[in-house]
Amino acid sequence: MxxxxxxxxxxxxxxxxxxxxxxxxxxxxxxxxxxxxxxxxxxxxxxxxxxxxxxxxxxxxxxxxxxxxxxxxxxxxxxxxxxxxxxxxxxxxxxxxxxxxxxxxxxxxxxxxxxxxxxxxxxxxxxxxxxxxxxxxxxxxxxxxxxxxxxxxxxxxxxxxxxxxxxxxxxxxxxxxxxxxxxxxxxxxxxxxxxxxxxxxxxxxxxxxxxxxxxxxxxxxxxxxxxxxxxxxxxxxxxxxxxxxxxxxxNNVMVCNTNNFNTHNYLGKSDYNWRNGIKHDCSKVMEFDIIGSKIINGYGENVEIEEELVYPLLKSSDIANGKIEIRKKILITQRYIGEKTDYIKNKYPKTWQYLNDHIYDFEKRKSSIYKNKPVFSIFSIGNYSFYPFKIAISSLYKKINFKMLYPIMEKPVMVDDTCNFLSCNTESEADILYSLLTSHDVELFLNSLIFWDSKRPITTQILNSIDLGKVADNNGLYKNYTTLTKYNNLINNESSAQMALF
Ligand SMILES: C[S@@+](CC[C@H](N)C(=O)[O-])C[C@H]1O[C@@H](n2cnc3c(N)ncnc32)[C@H](O)[C@@H]1O
Structure with a gap:
């Protein structure tokens, strides 16, 4: 020593x-x-x-x-x-x-x-x-x-x-x-x-x-x-x-401002599941910049693969700042956790070739979430990822800024793992949720729970604790809320394997 x-x-x-x-x-x-x-x-x-x-x-x-x-x-x-x-x-x-x-x-x-x-x-x-x-x-x-x-x-x-x-x-x-x-x-x-x-x-x-x-x-x-x-x-x-x-x-939840919390206590269980965005730890291969009609990967290569598995992508900086503008795309290799990826070989041969050309990038991923999983696996993926409407928020930025995401060219927009989101079936459902989430009530409630000095201040745990029904009730919207949201069970009951990382 x-x-x-x-x-x-x-x-x-x-x-x-x-x-x-x-x-x-x-x-x-x-x-x-x-x-x-x-x-x-x-x-x-x-x-x-x-x-x-x-x-x-x-x-x-x-x-x-x-x-x-x-x-x-x-x-x-x-x-x-x-x-x-x-x-x-x-x-x-x-x-x-x-x-x-x-x-x-x-x-x-x-x-x-x-x-x-x-x-x-x-x-x-x-x-x-x-x-x-x-x-x-x-x-x-x-x-x-x-x-x-x-x-x-x-x-x-x-x-x-x-x-x-x-x-x-x-x-x-x-x-x-x-x-x-x-x-x-x-x-x-x-x-x-x-x-x-x-x-x-x-x-x-x-x-x-x-x-x-x-x-x-x-x-x-x-x-x-x-x-x-x-x-x-x-x-x-x-x-x-x-x-x-x-x-x-x-109730075992740390409250950062008890005065605001006591007057705006919407603590409960969200009817909608907030999730982390997609995680893949392979951005150079899986994420593309959109340059004109081309897509370019992190190695500067012009990627020519089938369109089917490529989706619009937003990252924290896109969600937190100003107007939504799609600058990136992402390759989605699975529809649910653990799905075999070898289906890509016959269905999308160019994509398969592209993935195999970069297999080393996948094999060197250290996180245990990829252990014993198909080689091109991603994480935080499920049916809910493919619902057309989403409301997303950056988990990293130090401000509350919810954004509505509409499908682009009939494809749902994906968000990366620095964002949290909930998914909806219909636009009217998303509209009502968005208006509740951006209300003064929810802002005060969230500000009473969020510790802004944390690395990831806005967690799915906090978001999932917002009782949106109660917020709707307080804002005279309970009937609309229950009518529009009653079909949502499908999304919420999805596999427990989709647990949030943050
Ligand atoms: C941040 S400095 C503060 C020193 C002093 N308390 C001050 O405020 O000026 C931390 C001090 O802890 C001492 N230190 C670190 N590990 C220690 C340990 N295991 N046992 C005792 N002292 C330790 C370091 O040598 C250092 O002087």
Whole structure:
């Protein structure tokens, strides 16, 4: 193993907090009036936060843990004359037990810091040793459910470990972390009935303080008293402490703005199934630019194949921006998941030849969804893909913009896997759904559920939770809605294999 102080900074999420920000962190803690007698920084680095906290709260003792011995040596030197602050040069995952022994039942302990904002899979690709031991991971109740098991932030793991270890104590947790980490921790606390007095999210400008392009915040859970709480106050920013709204939970669904949600609660089950667009992981071969009367693939080749399996295609950028314009086409090799693709050989020989000329592109696809499937398989395909009318929305863009898609030259328009859509049989059915989805009611409801800082903010899960019947009822359209939509069962009951990926 490399010496700990020679390991590249990235592995250790090593971005030291500037004093300007650590001063603001202290101001906020004073505003919420905490009175800790012990301060612990689990990853203290060069000690900016630890010392600031010590100077502001004057505790009986302060402890910093830091893995990098260079930083520790600098701190040992700085703190020579201060007997109340001790520094442990070790891995927090190893030192946690020692810290537990330092805290008594009656202490009020402030855990503060800026733990590494790096995920275990990023660490995996760096061959890092800085990952919690796997067996520890299993011991933490419910953590799998919260972290999505395979990939989680090291900061998330450190904070959850502390919250679990000091659950019965009077404790305040105050950490800089990604906003998504803060939400995962809240979800964990709410699921595990971990009680607290209040919790707060103050967004920070990560670009300004750390030159990082990520949504981050100063996240505080004040568990110095234990109340049954399932919400968190969100403020404008660390600098502008103006209260904006509460995050909460309703029937196990995380709500990003409880005020809007309570007045526009359309949570239920959509009568229409929202799906992800087509996935194929082979865009150079399967997608074509339309140039005049020609179609050109991603290798710049003029593709001359039968028309039958080629459909108009829209991508997220087409759906999210302005007027719909078809710039691309897509080759659709199956009508349902798992369909054999060798039918193409006799029916569409040019298409078959084209596919075989590029077979390597299909064979090198890594995703497990193509394992043990016909070689030219695609995913997220079914009868519903071929219904003439669709309403689509980009899952990536940070705005709510539904688009109606009409067939082109009698062919249904397909969307790619960065979009979500529902399908309809008739234009009048699509019209009514479109008017409901673009109503102010649905906009407010969606805005109360969508966390805009997520990578894919608009998920099929959220869209499938819109009770369109209830929206129709509220807008005096219930009769029209049920009359037009009663034939829709066919689309909705289609094979469970068509599960959504996002
Ligand atoms: C984002 S920096 C923050 C440092 C300091 N808390 C501050 O805010 O300025 C994260 C620190 O965590 C340390 N670190 C990373 N992994 C650690 C681990 N497993 N145990 C203890 N410290 C660790 C790094 O060396 C680095 O100094």
């Amino acid at each position: 490399k010496a700990k102080d020679q390991i590249p900074k990235k592995e250790f999420g090593d971005f030291q907090t500037p004093f300007e920000l650590s001063n603001i962190m202290m101001d906020i803690l004073k505003e919420i009036n905490i009175k800790p007698n012990i301060i612990i920084e689990p990853t203290c680095g060069l000690g900016a936060i630890l010392m600031d906290a010590y100077n502001n709260f004057n505790p009986q003792k302060a402890i910093g843990i830091e893995i990098n011995s260079k930083y520790c040596n600098i701190l040992f030197e700085k703190l020579k004359t201060n007997n109340n602050i001790s520094i442990i040069n070790n891995d927090i995952f190893i030192s946690l037990k020692n810290i537990e022994n330092e805290v008594n039942q009656n202490d009020t302990c402030l855990f503060i810091g800026n733990p590494p904002w790096v995920t275990n899979s990023e660490l995996g690709s760096l061959n890092s040793q800085n990952i919690p031991v796997k067996t520890n991971l299993k011991n933490l109740r419910g953590i799998d459910a919260v972290t999505g098991k395979s990939n989680f932030d090291i900061a998330e793991y450190i904070i959850l470990k502390l919250i679990e270890a000091f659950r019965p104590h009077k404790a305040i947790y105050a950490f800089l972390c990604k906003t998504s980490v803060a939400r995962n921790i809240l979800k964990y606390c709410w699921n595990q009935e971990i009680y607290y007095k209040e919790s707060y999210i103050f967004p920070i400008d990560a670009k300004k303080y750390f030159n990082a392009s990520v949504d981050a915040c100063y996240f505080i859970v004040d568990a110095s008293e234990k109340n049954i709480k399932k919400d968190c106050k969100v403020y404008e920013s660390v600098e502008k402490r103006i209260y904006k709204y509460d995050i909460g939970i309703y």
